[in-house]
Amino acid sequence: MVDDEPLARARLRTLLAECRVPAAQVVGEAGDGESALGLLKNGPIDLLLLDIAMPGLDGMAVAQRLRAQPEAPVVVFVTAHAAHAVAAFDLDAADYLTKPVRAARLQEALARAERHLRQRRAAPPAADAEHLLIQERGRMERVPLADVLYLKAEWKYITVRTADRSLILDGSLNDLETRHAERFVRVHRNALVARHALRALERHEGGDEPEGWALRLAGLPEAVPVSRRQLPAVRDALRERAE
Numbered sequence: 001m002v003d004d005e006p007l008a009r010a011r012l013r014t015l016l017a018e019c020r021v022p023a024a025q026v027v028g029e030a031g032d033g034e035s036a037l038g039l040l041k042n043g044p045i046d047l048l049l050l051d052i053a054m055p056g057l058d059g060m061a062v063a064q065r066l067r068a069q070p071e072a073p074v075v076v077f078v079t080a081h082a083a084h085a086v087a088a089f090d091l092d093a094a095d096y097l098t099k100p101v102r103a104a105r106l107q108e109a110l111a112r113a114e115r116h117l118r119q120r121r122a123a124p125p126a127a128d129a130e131h132l133l134i135q136e137r138g139r140m141e142r143v144p145l146a147d148v149l150y151l152k153a154e155w156k157y158i159t160v161r162t163a164d165r166s167l168i169l170d171g172s173l174n175d176l177e178t179r180h181a182e183r184f185v186r187v188h189r190n191a192l193v194a195r196h197a198l199r200a201l202e203r204h205e206g207g208d209e210p211e212g213w214a215l216r217l218a219g220l221p222e223a224v225p226v227s228r229r230q231l232p233a234v235r236d237a238l239r240e241r242a243e
Contacts, residue, residue: 001029002036002059003051003078012049012078012101019107022114033057037065045073047113052079052088060084063091074113074120089133089140096140130183132160134167143167145183149197149217150224151176153190163219185237187215188227193234198241201226201234 003009009029016024027045030036034057036048048066052059059077066072077088080099088096094116095109130145143160152159153173160167177184177192184192197217204214204225213231214223226234 001026001049001078002031002033002054002062003049004031004054005051006031008051008078008099012106015101015103015106018103019110022110024110033059033062036062040066040073044071046117047110048073048075049078050075052077052081052084060087060091063088063093067091074117076109076113085140086133089142132169134160134169141167145180146196149194149220150187151184151192152224161220185233187230187234188225189229191224193217193224195237195241198234198238201238 001009001012003012009031013026016026024047028039028042030039032054036050037057039045040048050059050062059079063075063077066075075091075093076095076097077084077093078097078099078101082098085096094113097105097109131142132145132148134141134143143162147162148160149163150161151169151173152161156170158169158171158173158176160169173190173192177186183194183196185195185198187193193215194217197219198215199218200216202214202216202223204212204223213226213228213234215226215234216223
């Protein structure tokens with residue numbers, strides 16, 4: 001754990017001793033960023049509980065340096081400041097805790113870090129970076145792009161649909177299409193569909209189109225409307241899936 005305040009480190013040690021599943025063992029402590037990087041040279045560490053505001057090299061800079069290391073620990077930020085949450089998740093943090101930390105919240109963060117570590121070890125590094133960052137109930141959540149079945153623009157927000165839930169993302173559908181064109185195909189002016197989820201194109205009654213079409217997707221009961229303008233692109237994507 002890394003924090004420039006000894007009392008904060010002592011508090012974390014006490015809380016960690018109360019966490020049983022998953023259990024965590026403290027193997028080292030540091031009071032600043034440079035000392036933290038030196039500590040990591042002594043041997044592999046799975047998880048780094050990292051403060052942000054520290055003298056010298058701060059926690060964000062430490063996390064930035066760790067990104068270049070292939071065996072870097074999973075980072076959970078522990079800070080008194082909530083303003084850095086988005087930037088922290090851009091640095092691939094597993095979680096972001098604000099002080100004072102509660103035992104139940106720390107336990108949840110440890111479970112997230114454990115899942116994050118398993119995913120990182122099971123997948124190529126580039127694949128782990130393929131995710132959307134969504135603010136859900138006051139916290140940031142990482143949703144793998146591989147789990148997303150469609151993205152639908154509604155008013156100022158985007159509905160992110162997976163097989164088991166819907167989430168709300170603040171962003172631009174055009175930007176997502178540009179960045180992830182290999183994953184998604186546009187099926188309507190307000191919708192992108194995951195290419196891997198395409199199953200069948202069928203006639204669709206109602207909607208905005210006089211002669212409607214809709215897509216059936218793997219894992220979803222509802223069909224997604226297809227506009228006449230996007231119909232050729234959708235048929236091409238279906239043919240590619242079949243080849």
